[in-house]
Amino acid sequence: MRHYELYIFEEDVVRHYYGQESKLFYLFYDFEKANEPQKELIRKQIDFITKPIPTLLLQQKVKQALSSYSGYSQKKNTHLLQLQNGTKAELVIGANALYLTADGSQEVETMFFEILRKCEPTFFAYSFDGHRYGWLKPITPLVQSNHL
Numbered sequence: 001m002r003h004y005e006l007y008i009f010e011e012d013v014v015r016h017y018y019g020q021e022s023k024l025f026y027l028f029y030d031f032e033k034a035n036e037p038q039k040e041l042i043r044k045q046i047d048f049i050t051k052p053i054p055t056l057l058l059q060q061k062v063k064q065a066l067s068s069y070s071g072y073s074q075k076k077n078t079h080l081l082q083l084q085n086g087t088k089a090e091l092v093i094g095a096n097a098l099y100l101t102a103d104g105s106q107e108v109e110t111m112f113f114e115i116l117r118k119c120e121p122t123f124f125a126y127s128f129d130g131h132r133y134g135w136l137k138p139i140t141p142l143v144q145s146n147h148l
Contacts, residue, residue: 008120024133031046077092089108089111
């Protein structure tokens, strides 16, 4: 089973940390491992560089994109998708982050990622399992457009 957390970053942070995504990953990693006083400080840093999740917009976009699948269901802020091959994923949309859990092939998590990347250009996903992290949408155009 794979677990991901997704955040939307402020555009100036994206430009500044372009090519240094590991620093962002380790900020979340340090938060996870920190003791309580450290957690509070790191949480403030995370809140400063990330944006609130546009929950209503994402709820609508995910539902619209997946409602034609027989294995799709929604309960409040949780979206479930199970494919015929047994692959399944659950996306929980929170106020500050999204949480994706997937089991089986990577096809189903890719489906969720594709929907999300069309909604917001600065989504960053990470998984502590295997130290996987990255932008859902390539940010080169975002960086280049701000240098013109």
